[in-house]
Amino acid sequence: MAYTLEAFCADTRAALADDDGDAGRETVRANLGRLLQNEDFVAAHCGPDAERGIHPLYEDPELGFVVLAHIYENGVESPPHDHGPSWAIYGQAVEHTDMTVWRETGAAPGGEAPIVEPAERYRLDPGMVGVFHPRDIHSIEFPDGARFVRVTGTDLDRVVQRRFDLRENTVDGAKPVPDPVDA
Numbered sequence: 769m770a771y772t773l774e775a776f777c778a779d780t781r782a783a784l785a786d787d788d789g790d791a792g793r794e795t796v797r798a799n800l801g802r803l804l805q806n807e808d809f810v811a812a813h814c815g816p817d818a819e820r821g822i823h824p825l826y827e828d829p830e831l832g833f834v835v836l837a838h839i840y841e842n843g844v845e846s847p848p849h850d851h852g853p854s855w856a857i858y859g860q861a862v863e864h865t866d867m868t869v870w871r872e873t874g875a876a877p878g879g880e881a882p883i884v885e886p887a888e889r890y891r892l893d894p895g896m897v898g899v900f901h902p903r904d905i906h907s908i909e910f911p912d913g914a915r916f917v918r919v920t921g922t923d924l925d926r927v928v929q930r931r932f933d934l935r936e937n938t939v940d941g942a943k944p945v946p947d948p949v950d951a
Contacts, residue, residue: 770805770806770807770808770809771799771802771803771805771806771809772803772806772809773803773809773813773825773826773835776799776800776802776803776835777826777828777835779795779796779799780795780796780799780828780833780835780919781828781830781831781833783795783796783799784796784831784833785831788831788921790901793855793857793899793901794899796857796919797857797897797898797899798897800857800859800897800917800919801859801895801896801897803859803917804859804860804861804894804895804897804917805895810861810862813825813837813861813917814837814839814861814862814915814916814917815862818837818839818915819839820839820840820841821839822836822837822838822839823836823837823839824836825837825917827923832921832922832923833919833920833921833922834919834920834922834923834924835917835918835919836917836918836919836920837861837915837916837917838914838915838916838917838918839915840910840912840913840914840915841912841913842912843909843910843911843912843914844908844909844910845907845908845909846907846908846909847907847931847932847933847934848868848870848884848905848906848907848931848932848934849905849906849907849929849930849931849932850900850902850903850904850905850906850929850930851900851902851903851904851920851921851924851927851929852902852903852924852927852928852929852930853902853903853921853922853927854902854920854921854922854924854927855899855900855901855902855904855920855921856899856900856918856919856920856921856924857897857898857899857900857918857919857920858892858897858898858900858908858916858917858918859892859895859896859897859916859917859918859919860892860893860894860895860896860897860914860915860916861894861915861916861917862894862913862914862915862916863894863910863911863912863913863914863915864891864892864893864894864910864911864914865891865892865908865909865910865914865916866889866890866891866892866908866909866910867889867890867891867892867898867906867907867908868886868888868889868906868907868908868909869886869887869888869889869900869904869905869906870884870885870886870887870905870906870907870932871884871885871887871905872884872905873885875937877937877938877939878936878937878938879937880937882934882937883932883937883938883939884905884932884934892916902921905930905932928941929941
């Protein structure tokens, strides 16, 4: 029997209730990979007929985690940003997403030295899943037609997040970070 969205949400609730730290997030990461193997789930929520945009699939009423489908027509590159106190787990459904993890350099904002620099880069292909822990600075870039599922520890519209402007060498503590399509 295929692993369903309902089973994933129940398993996520159990994992995070047991451990809301790294171990719990690792369980969620592994289970999201299992969910993305379900061709019926991918077709229903990330397939060619899926409506473009970001769609909530589930929000847990007790623990607050959110499962979202991201369906994009056009490719996008986001600026480096974090999700404040929340974590985010990205699972690729269609196409790919290039992930960059950034580190702060300690340089003063607006100076000549960059305040963030790339620390790691990797690609998520269909079925692959990556984790960003609270306050991890990251950016994503994907081509036309990319689709992924993102699970966050909370509704990101409710938390203060940082967005780094590489041209101006500044950081904005905006709430929330605009969706890459709107940025």
